[in-house]
Amino acid sequence: PTGGGVAHVPKADAFQAPAGCQGFRGQSGATLIRPSGEVMAGDFAVEDLSDCEVRLLSASTASSVLWIRGLKRCTVFALPVKGSIYVTACEDCTLYLGSRQLRMHTSSRVDFYVHASSHPIIEHCSALRFAPYPTLPPRLAPSFEAAGISPEHNQWQLVDDFDWLKATHSPNW
Secondary structure, three states, X not given: OOOOOOOOOOOOOOOOOOOOXXXXXXXXXXXXXXXXXXXXXXXXXXXXXXXXXXXXXXXXXXXXXXXXXXXXXXXXXXXXXXXXXEEEOOEEEEEEEEEXXXXXXXXXXXXXXEEEOOOOEEEOOEOOEEEEOOOOOOOOOOHHHHOOOOOOOXXXXXXXEOOOOOOOOOOOO
16 A cells, blocks of 8 residues: 555455355346245355345254345345354345344345344445344244244344444444
């Protein structure tokens, strides 16, 4: 850098699905459904989609992770997962997500309907909105128990912004 300034260093992005992870990838304008009854025993990725509707209707039976990355103008509805959910580089989306831990990174203009057992965490995000996860119909309600999550314990509104460490409310959500 010149003039004594600090060089701009891109933010590190460690939120990557493991190699070989099952998922929906690289589609546009599609409706993608993981049907109920399908065992979700491992990680699952939803990546590089635009203008898609995604429905993940399989209950989590293991400590699986849901990786959501590179979505544009998509709607994702996922039953609660036993592990964590990582959302990275999403824009203009609506996401219905339930998990123990929810982390969002480098995303903007996303509406989240959340059920989280811990404080959701955002980093390098802007224009996010949060609301509680919807009440599930009776046939899907056992998903919370399958994921080991208490439906009564939801911290959706206790968002921690790692870029806004002041006592006042973050401008990013």
